[in-house]
Amino acid sequence: MFKKNSPLQSKSEIILRNIVVTFMIVFFSVFLIIPIFIAFAGSFHEWNPLSGTYNFLGFENYKNVLSSELFLKSLWNTFIFATIAIVFRIILGLGIAYAIYCPLIKWKSFFRVIFYMPVVTPIVAVAFVWKFMYNPQIGVINDIFGLDINWLLNPDTALIAVVIMTIWKDFGYAVVMFMAGLYSLPADALEAAVVDGASPWQKFYYITLPLLKPMTLFVVITSIISYIQAYVQILIMTEGGPGTQTYLTSYIIYEEAFVKYNFGYASAIAFIVFVITAGLTLISFRVSSTQK
Secondary structure, three states: OOOOOOOOOOHHHHHHHHHHHHHHHHHHHHHHHHHHHHHHHHOOEEEEOOOOEEEEOOOHHHHHHHOOHHHHHHHHHHHHHHHHHHHHHHHHHHHHHHHHHOOOOOOHHHHHHHHHHHHHOOHHHHHHHHHHHOOOOOOHHHHHHOOOOOOOOOOOOHHHHHHHHHHHHHHHHHHHHHHHHHHOOOHHHHHHHHHOOOOHHHHHHHHHHHHOHHHHHHHHHHHHHHHHOOOHHHHHHOOOOOOOOOOOHHHHHHHHHHOOOOHHHHHHHHHHHHHHHHHHHHHHHHHHHHOO
């Protein structure tokens, strides 16, 4: 704990700091660390809290998960979902942020608020609204584009429809992050590029974009973590259907744990997903470090 090593620190200040630090340690231990260890232990058991079942199975849950066609399909669906959402999140976020950053654009704060509003809107509300918009009878999307598609019940369009909704909701996060990165760029480097006769595209490609690599990496990593855990929009809009076309790994965890109460199997999936997420994050760091 903190000790008094400066006459400017009062005894009450040290006591307050120790109380805060102790509270944080207890809080994270009770609500994060201990549940993780319980779930990890439970992944090796047949675990049903409702019936009181807790039978040791060894690695049986992990073997069943890795041999499950549904899990492997959900991994592929998650890969498609996350890749498309991340790519468009970065492209739209960076493009709009750079447009707002332009000196010719006024009311910058207004545009930041407008684009960030969907991000802070509850995902449940957004999913229900988009589900209504996708409705083939009364939805506005078919009316606007003159289409006749049952978006959420068509195996060819269901996952893409969910991805489009997710991109719309989340790209404002990237807008705000990239704007923060743009305003932190060294002005002397940009001014030197202008003096040297660089065109706007050259200034963006050779100066702005490389300097934004740390922020881009941050957006990519947070997006990977977020989209691998996505399941609420699937639960509300498609419930994994039609068939298993929109099953994501996190949705299987939800279904196994809170519908079937098979907590051991769900915990095994959760830790496999954790390893995959950690691996993708490490790869992102390595790729970024090799490009410096």
